[in-house]
Amino acid sequence: MIKRITLSVIFIFFFFIIQLTIFPLFISSYLRPDFIMIIAVYFAIRNNKFFLNGFNCFSLGLVQDFFSSFPLGFFALSKFIIFLIARSIKSRFLFSPLILGTTLVIIATLVEGGISLALFSLKNKTDGLIFFLEKAFIYQPLINGSIAFLFFFSIHYLNLVKPLKGFSYH
Amino acid sequence: MKGFYKRLQIYLFIILLFSISLFLLLSNDRTKLDNNPFSSAILELAAPVQNLTAKTFNFFRSIVDNYLLLINIRKENLLLKKRLKELTYENQRLKEMKYTNIRLKKMLDFKQSISFPLLPANVIGMDSSPLGNSIFINKGTAQGVKVGMGVVAPEGVVGYVIRTSRNFSSVIFLTDRSSGVNGLVQRSRAKGVVKGTIAGNYCEVKYLLKEVDVRKGDLMVTSGIGGKFPKGVVIGRVDKIENRPDTLFKMALLTPAVDFYKLEEVFVVLSSMRPDNNTKR
Structure with missing residues (x-):
């Protein structure tokens, strides 16, 4: 258990460093992949442990809140909602981890865009809406989807995502 | 019964x-700029690693740029290659020194042109979300940085500090939906409030009176009102003007002078005042 938690922490830490420090060194653009999102989806579907995975996604969002300009609690909420959606989709459709992971990352990006749009609307901050819609609902899902495909493609062959009980891909 | 308890547990967890x-x-909608000890601790824990990672990657990138690309040459030219390497390295180093010199001179000129005390800082990381608009710098409360202080670059206004720890701080961009700064049109001295948008890459100039003279291409500078930024720092250039008949004011869209995604060094305006508690975020 301790080994698993330590590995999870190292894993999360590694991807946070990639997202916060390494990406900006190489990608000097307002569009960049959201690795935290991919990891949240990975946590949601990697095995059938509901509580552990749910807590992991929530914690991941909470940590992300401290490194973002969004209000505290926003990413904790959005990552937990994404976890619930991912679990629900995983239990209903029998996709391979590669297709499931990529599709879920695209859906999760759209969901997070939707939640942030709802937050802005609540606070009457909707200037620049068109550009935001383009970024959050077109470009970002495509970028995240492409990177998620590579990510799940690599872990698919390492067999790091377990199927639901009683289901076989072959 | 067991299934009922299992479902109950799941619902309670959710x-x-x-x-x-x-x-x-809801409790932290940032109606005021808070800086709780927990977020400071998280920032203080993670930022040294970010700092180290940024330095390490920059170091390796410079090695790759300067040396590794020259490896693939023929054996009989080893001597020449060695000399070429030396010269290339020397050349790169001198070029880098030249650019550093130009950059530092620009920064020094900028620093001297501003009467406010400025604290130089390096950018060590960016916002965790692509939808967010903030950066992390390697200066914190130990160096005198406080929440609400303005941050500028030689090109213009960057934003202001939203979180601090002992040695690191988080800076929100001017283009963020919650940012705002008093500005004036350099040519006509017309006043307006420059606000960020949810688009995150341009600003809006609000409360420009209909009769004031604003044209496309005009430069907006800080007015100095509010104390966060010194007067006369460039904010950006007017890109588009909207004259709506149903409102009292006209509105302009502004392209910031700073490219936020290419920032390496910034200045914290040390004597800037703490913002009011009702600063809407």
Whole structure:
């Protein structure tokens, strides 16, 4: 258990460093992949442990809140909602981890865009809406989807995502 | 019965995590710029690693740029290659020194042109979300940085400090939806409020009176009102003007002078005042 938690922490830490420090060194653009999102989806579907995975996604969002300009609690909420959606989709459709992971990352990006749009609307901050819609609902899902495909493609062959009980891909 | 308890546990778990995140979201809507000890501790823990990673990657990138690309040459030219390497390295180093010199001179000129005390800082990381608009710098409360202080670059206004720890701080961009700064049109001295948008890459100039003279291409500078920024720092250039008949004011869209995604060094305006508690975020 301790080994698993330590590995999870190292894993999360590694991807946070990639997202916060390494990406900006190489990608000097307002569009960049959201690795935290991919990891949240990975946590949601990697095995059938509901509580552990749910807590992991929530914690991941909470940590992300401290490194973002969004209000505290926003990413904790959005990552937990994404976890619930991912679990629900995983239990209903029998996709391979590669297709499931990529599709879920695209859906999760759209969901997070939707939640942030709802937050802005609540606070009457909707200037620049068109550009935001383009970024959050077109470009970002495509970028995240492409990177998620590579990510799940690599872990698919390492067999790091377990199927639901009683289901076989072959 | 066992299934009932299992479902109950799941529902309680969902309700608990939803309640925590909603509580955080509602109790912390940043109607005032807070800086709780927990967020400071997280920043202080993670930022040294970010700092180290940024330095290490920059170091390796410079090695790759300067040396590794020259490896693939023929054996009989080893001597020449060695000399070429030396010269290339020397050349790169001199070029880098030249650019550093130009950059530092620009920064020094900028620093001297501003009467406010400025604290130079390096950018060590960016916002965790692509939808967010903030950066992390390697200066914190130990160096005198406080929440609300303005941050500028030689090109113009960057934003202001939203979180601090002992040695690191988080800076929100001027283009963020919650940012705002008093500005004036350099040519006609017309006043307006420059506000960020949810688009995150341009600003809007609000409360420009209909009769004031604003044209496309005009430069907006800080007015000095509010004390966050010195007077006369460039904010950006007017890109588009909207004259709506149903409103009292006209509105302009502004392209910031700073490319936020290419920032390496910034200045914190040390004597800038703490913002009012009602600064809407």
